[in-house]
Amino acid sequence: MPRRSRGLRSKGRGIFTKKPRMRGKFSVVEATRELPLGCKVSILINPTIVKGQPHHRYHGRVGIIREKRGRAYIVEVRDGGKIKKLVVGREHLRMVA
Template identity: 40%
Template sequence: MRRSRGSRSKTRYKLQNTNRAGRTNPITKKIQQFAENDMVHIIIDPSVHKGQPHPRFHGMTGRVVEGRGRAYIVALNDGNKAKQIIVRPEHLKIQE
């Protein structure tokens, strides 16, 4: 029997929501907007499956290159290689 290797494999602890009071998925996360050259953290919200980046990018910081529909293109370095990923705003957080 072959083992399943889905896009969320090996993420049991990485993609867990902590139990907190209040809504776990507020509407303000969906409607937040970013400008070009904003620095953002990629924090995957496991309750929203659409627009999730690959789990290897969870916790990384990148720069918003442009908007594409409801999502944003974020440029970041994965090791020494420059990459661009498409992420929805639910999985992004502005860097203070």
């Protein structure tokens, strides 16, 4: 029996779907927004933009921006007892108050 593929977007049906009214919509403000280093952000994946998406395991996690790399940011997230560094596009980040 062949094994099914297990790509990065597998088991992400609920995370990678938008509400019908929000489908295809994309905010230009979100795409051009600059985030300050050291601020807390929440990783919320925008399924419209595939580039810069983290793994859906980190959807909803809160992390701290450590540096900027190109158009993306390096975000430190605690995963269990470890601190992991993720390269995330700015379209998938929201500031936490």
